[in-house]
Amino acid sequence: xxxxxxxxxxxxxxxxxxxxxxxxxxxxxxxxxxxxxxxxxxxxxxxxxxxxxxxxxxxxxxxxxxxxxxxxxxxxxxxxxxxxxxxxxxxxxxxxxxxxxxxxxxxxxxxxxxxxxxxxxxxxxxxxxxxxxxxxxxxxxxxxxxxxxxxxxxxxxxxxxxxxxxxxxxxxxxxxxxxxxxxxxxxxxxxxxxxxxxxxxxxxxxxxxxxxxxxxxxxxxxxxxxxxxxxxxxxxxxxxxxxxxxxxxxxxxxxxxxxxxxx
Amino acid sequence: xxxxxxxxxxxxxxxxxxxxxxxxxxxxxxxxxxxxxxxxxxxxxxxxxxxxxxxxxxxxxxxxxxxxxxxxxxxxxxxxxxxxxxxxxxxxxxxxxxxxxxxxxxxxxxxxxxxxxxxxxxxxxxxxxxxxxxxxxxxxxxxxxxxxxxxxxxxxxxxxxxxxxxxxxxxxxxxxxxxxxxxxxxxxxxxx
Numbered sequence: 119x120x121x122x123x124x125x126x127x128x129x130x131x132x133x134x135x136x137x138x139x140x141x142x143x144x145x146x147x148x149x150x151x152x153x154x155x156x157x158x159x160x161x162x163x164x165x166x167x168x169x170x171x172x173x174x175x176x177x178x179x180x181x182x183x184x185x186x187x188x189x190x191x192x193x194x195x196x197x198x199x200x201x202x203x204x205x206x207x208x209x210x211x212x213x214x215x216x217x218x219x220x221x222x223x224x225x226x227x228x229x230x231x232x233x234x235x236x237x238x239x240x241x242x243x244x245x246x247x248x249x250x251x252x253x254x255x256x257x258x259x260x261x262x263x264x265x266x267x268x269x270x271x272x273x274x275x276x277x278x279x280x281x282x283x284x285x286x287x288x289x290x291x292x293x294x295x296x297x298x299x300x301x302x303x304x305x306x307x308x309x310x311x312x313x314x315x316x317x318x319x320x321x322x323x324x325x326x327x328x329x330x331x332x333x334x335x336x337x338x339x340x341x342x343x344x345x346x347x348x349x350x351x352x353x354x355x356x357x358x359x360x361x362x363x364x365x366x367x368x369x370x371x372x373x374x375x376x377x378x379x380x381x
Numbered sequence: 382x383x384x385x386x387x388x389x390x391x392x393x394x395x396x397x398x399x400x401x402x403x404x405x406x407x408x409x410x411x412x413x414x415x416x417x418x419x420x421x422x423x424x425x426x427x428x429x430x431x432x433x434x435x436x437x438x439x440x441x442x443x444x445x446x447x448x449x450x451x452x453x454x455x456x457x458x459x460x461x462x463x464x465x466x467x468x469x470x471x472x473x474x475x476x477x478x479x480x481x482x483x484x485x486x487x488x489x490x491x492x493x494x495x496x497x498x499x500x501x502x503x504x505x506x507x508x509x510x511x512x513x514x515x516x517x518x519x520x521x522x523x524x525x526x527x528x529x530x531x532x533x534x535x536x537x538x539x540x541x542x543x544x545x546x547x548x549x550x551x552x553x554x555x556x557x558x559x560x561x562x563x564x565x566x567x568x569x570x571x572x573x
Contacts, residue, residue, distance in 0.1 A: 213442040213443060213445045213446075214442065214443045291445075296445070297481075297482055297483070297497075300480075300481040300482070301480040301481055301482060301497065303481075304480040304481040304548055304549045304550050305480060305550070307548040307549075307550065307551065308480075308550040308551065310560040310561065311560060311561075311562070313548075313551070313561065314547070314548060314551065314561055314562060314563070314564070315409065317548050318408075318409045318564065319405065319406065319409060322408040322409075323408045323409070323411065323439075324413065324546065324548075324564065324567055325438055325439045325446075326439065326442075326445060327439040327441075327442050327445075327446065328439075328441060328442045329408055
């Protein structure tokens with residue numbers, strides 16, 4: 119059978135058990151149970167091949183801390199998802215109740231202010247990390263052939279993150295978020311021809327009203343997280359498929375033998 | 382059979398897409414009713430300074446739907462636009478025409494000043510400095526049974542001609558009024 123996948127580095131094939139083995143220790147039993155469970159799963163899903171393809175990849179020489187910026191962004195997104203779920207349990211997106219429910223979260227819910235703070239600062243960190251990640255990709259030339267499509271997906275993710283930040287900013291429904299979002303929507307409405315319609319679409323009418331808040335909330339917590347999650351999956355697939363690029367200061371090593379002229 | 386499957390698929394897609402689109406775009410086509418709100422008797426408003434009043438522009442959302450309006454009586458020395466039934470009192474909107482922050486009237490300088498990006502408007506609401514692109518919006522006013530009433534919003538260009546209401550940052554001079562079309566559902570009052 120042709121060898122399709124690389125073996126795990128350092129792994130040894132399991133030895134066949136001998137019939138008259140000495141009594142097994144608890145540790146051996148536990149290891150055997152875990153192996154059996156994973157084996158059961160692997161036999162039915164063949165997941166180990168995929169897992170190996172994802173986890174054991176070749177990375178170029180010169181890989182450094184700058185290569186962790188994408189993971190940091192994804193970690194921020196996961197943190198936002200989790201804290202967002204907990205905030206959604208208490209938040210009420212109606213214009214008469216939104217501010218009160220935020221006050222309840224901050225003042226009365228156990229750890230509410232902490233979770234709200236995580237979500238708020240996590241949003242800031244996500245925006246910072248995604249731009250640093252974009253800058254890293256640009257300056258390391260990691261957007262070049264054959265990775266252009268991944269760059270395009272990344273740019274869409276940047277835009278979605280910005281829309282996420284815009285829609286989330288309105289939700290506390292205090293003076294700051296109200297006026298900041300009024301300004302933000304009017305920036306959209308400033309585009310010729312399409313602008314007025316775009317502004318009305320965002321506000322769900324000519325002025326901020328009952329539908330505006332619930333609309334921003336639905337976009338923020340239903341529409342965009344799904345889109346971002348799906349695009350992150352595509353982004354990661356392509357990263358794994360292509361592998362990462364070496365930093366620009368690492369020169370390719372040329373085998374001197376290949377330069378020998380044979381006449 | 383293939384045609385039937387395609388047709389069925391088309392109907393299924395339409396069943397998802399049409400309500401979603403209608404739900405997303407529907408509010409844009411809702412016709413706003415013209416509402417008039419009493420703000421006081423004519424004696425309360427001088428013609429050389431502004432008095433602020435709070436009116437409701439979006440009903441049903443509590444405090445959020447309210448906005449501040451600056452009011453004064455028409456002053457023939459300043460107001461050159463032709464007198465009609467809707468401008469015996471001048472009602473100036475506090476929505477800045479740069480990006481929609483709330484402006485305030487500063488009595489000492491007799492000007493409207495925006496805190497966000499430094500827009501300055503003169504006594505009539507015309508732009509004097511900063512980034513705003515057109516004079517402050519106004520509201521129709523009328524006097525009914527001895528009560529001054531504030532009605533719907535309208536926008537003005539730099540000549541103070543009336544236009545159907547536009548959002549901030551949308552220029553109305555020159556080709557601006559065509560680049561930023563008004564809503565088909567919300568017009569200025571007929572005959573103005």
